[in-house]
Amino acid sequence: MVTLEMSGFCINQNKSIKNAMRLIDRTGLRIAFLIDDKKRLVGVITDGDIRRELLKGLNLESCVKEIMNKDPFIIKEEWDETEINKFLKTKRVSRNIPKHDFRRIPVLDKNNRIVDIIFASKDGFESYTKSQLKTVTKKRKIKHINRVLVVGGAGYLGSILCRKLLEKGYLVRVLDNLTYGDHGIKDLYKNPKFEFIEGDMRDIQTVVDCVKDVGAVIHLAAIVGDPASALDPEETIEINYFGTRMIAEICKYSQINRFIFASTCSVYGASPTPDTKIKEESQLNPVSLYAEMKLKSEQGILELVDENFSPTILRMSTLYGLSPRMRFDLVVNTLTIKALMENEFTIFGGGQWRPNLHVSDAADAYIKCLESPIENIGGEIFNVGSNDENYKIIEIGETIKDDLPQINMKIDETKIDERNYNVSFDKIEKQLEYITHFTVKDGVEEIKKAVENGDFTDYTNHKYNNYAFLQNNNLQVDIE
Ligand SMILES: NC(=O)c1ccc[n+]([C@@H]2O[C@H](COP(=O)([O-])OP(=O)(O)OC[C@H]3O[C@@H](n4cnc5c(N)ncnc54)[C@H](O)[C@@H]3O)[C@@H](O)[C@H]2O)c1
Numbered sequence: 001m002v003t004l005e006m007s008g009f010c011i012n013q014n015k016s017i018k019n020a021m022r023l024i025d026r027t028g029l030r031i032a033f034l035i036d037d038k039k040r041l042v043g044v045i046t047d048g049d050i051r052r053e054l055l056k057g058l059n060l061e062s063c064v065k066e067i068m069n070k071d072p073f074i075i076k077e078e079w080d081e082t083e084i085n086k087f088l089k090t091k092r093v094s095r096n097i098p099k100h101d102f103r104r105i106p107v108l109d110k111n112n113r114i115v116d117i118i119f120a121s122k123d124g125f126e127s128y129t130k131s132q133l134k135t136v137t138k139k140r141k142i143k144h145i146n147r148v149l150v151v152g153g154a155g156y157l158g159s160i161l162c163r164k165l166l167e168k169g170y171l172v173r174v175l176d177n178l179t180y181g182d183h184g185i186k187d188l189y190k191n192p193k194f195e196f197i198e199g200d201m202r203d204i205q206t207v208v209d210c211v212k213d214v215g216a217v218i219h220l221a222a223i224v225g226d227p228a229s230a231l232d233p234e235e236t237i238e239i240n241y242f243g244t245r246m247i248a249e250i251c252k253y254s255q256i257n258r259f260i261f262a263s264t265c266s267v268y269g270a271s272p273t274p275d276t277k278i279k280e281e282s283q284l285n286p287v288s289l290y291a292e293m294k295l296k297s298e299q300g301i302l303e304l305v306d307e308n309f310s311p312t313i314l315r316m317s318t319l320y321g322l323s324p325r326m327r328f329d330l331v332v333n334t335l336t337i338k339a340l341m342e343n344e345f346t347i348f349g350g351g352q353w354r355p356n357l358h359v360s361d362a363a364d365a366y367i368k369c370l371e372s373p374i375e376n377i378g379g380e381i382f383n384v385g386s387n388d389e390n391y392k393i394i395e396i397g398e399t400i401k402d403d404l405p406q407i408n409m410k411i412d413e414t415k416i417d418e419r420n421y422n423v424s425f426d427k428i429e430k431q432l433e434y435i436t437h438f439t440v441k442d443g444v445e446e447i448k449k450a451v452e453n454g455d456f457t458d459y460t461n462h463k464y465n466n467y468a469f470l471q472n473n474n475l476q477v478d479i480e
Pocket of ligand 1: 151152153154155156157158175176177178179180199200201202219220221222223224225239262263264265315316317318319320325327330466
């Protein structure tokens with residue numbers, strides 16, 4: 001008797017590859033069991049098989065039986081634990097059990113109907129019905145995604161995110177052209193679960209190679225920040241917009257349906273009603289090429305949404321905090337380092353609202369999206385931050401001064417940043433149960449401790465400032 005839960009992992013062999021992929025994305029099992037009209041198992045197909053075949057030219061609408069594995073490993077219902085272990089240890093099976101993953105093997109009754117799924121790893125096996133998959137996935141032993149590609153993973157946010165993904169057991173591949181060097185990731189080269197590909201995300205062939213065997217793509221690469229993006233507008237348009245569209249298209253074609261894009265609350269720009277909290281559907285007023293390209297990219301990505309392709313747009317607050325690829329061109333970090341090293345800083349204007357987010361909390365938002373059911377995040381835009389961390393710039397200055405009372409806080413009313421947005425984070429809190437763990441005060445404290453430890457004696461080095469670095473022709477790049 002096939003249980004309802006088991007039938008949720010099965011699909012008729014006459015359905016399309018697109019249907020099979022949708023089932024795989026929805027169950028999170030990374031495999032679909034193909035059955036005939038009598039519900040007997042006739043083959044299996046994995047997400048990896050589908051993606052490989054698509055790149056060989058197969059049409060997404062083709063019948064899934066054309067590419068299914070007709071001779072999969074199977075376990076018989078009547079086998080006891082010893083017999084299962086004996087089978088898993090046979091040469092033929094054991095060499096096909098991956099190193100950092102599980103192999104999903106169907107358990108069949110006498111009529112060839114699925115009654116259970118065995119998750120076999122190098123360390124043994126777990127049964128679906130005994131362990132109840134949902135509990136197992138919650139404990140994160142079994143992942144619905146194995147390998148993640150982080151484009152721009154060597155940057156300020158990427159180098160934190162990669163570490164968190166590795167800690168959680170993901171295989172991480174980074175594509176980055178190391179614009180600012182490899183300080184952020186060089187410690188990871190020796191980690192067997194980490195793979196680095198140096199290359200330009202504008203290059204189609206590079207991207208096609210990088211997406212092979214990945215289950216999700218997180219796209220962070222960009223020329224980041226208003227001043228840096230204004231230096232070479234053509235390059236910014238190529239990387240931040242054309243490149244982004246191209247990567248999203250490649251993912252859609254390859255059925256990498258979880259695609260998470262790093263956007264920014266800067267798309268709200270000069271809000272006409274800055275004292276009212278801005279929601280995802282509020283008016284957008286980008287005031288820089290950087291924000292305009294993020295907005296166009298968001299639109300380009302969302303145009304690609306269909307029943308399968310399920311991208312997510314994360315409009316992040318301005319980040320702060322320590323990262324192995326440190327940036328001192330972000331408001332909290334800049335004011336803090338100036339306060340610590342020069343005993344003074346200048347606030348321009350000060351009345352503008354700005355939401356702030358610790359870089360570690362930002363990384364958690366990407367992981368939250370990776371681990372949420374695809375139907376909860378597909379085609380969605382989320383503001384990322386905390387309702388408690390919207391501050392006027394002057395308040396950020398005051399928070400730093402509270403910690404370092406001896407400093408001189410100057411205010412310059414002549415140069416005022418037009419960006420002014422006070423953002424609501426209700427949607428991400430409610431829909432994804434996302435909460436942040438750090439405050440601006442924590443960020444100031446951690447930078448203070450790092451400086452006390454003797455880090456950042458070279459804080460004026462251009463490598464900490466995207467604009468200064470790019471303007472000075474990348475002369476100080478330091479790659480090991
Ligand atoms: N830092 C923030 O406050 C903030 C706020 C909102 C959104 N974001 C977005 O988050 C993402 C990450 O920002 P970050 O602060 O880590 O920036 P970053 O400048 O530290 O990192 C960007 C990374 O992209 C890489 N890159 C640039 N062009 C590339 C190319 N052509 N090919 C391959 N790699 C390339 C760079 O080498 C770098 O490692 C960006 O998309 C940014 O727009 C950042």
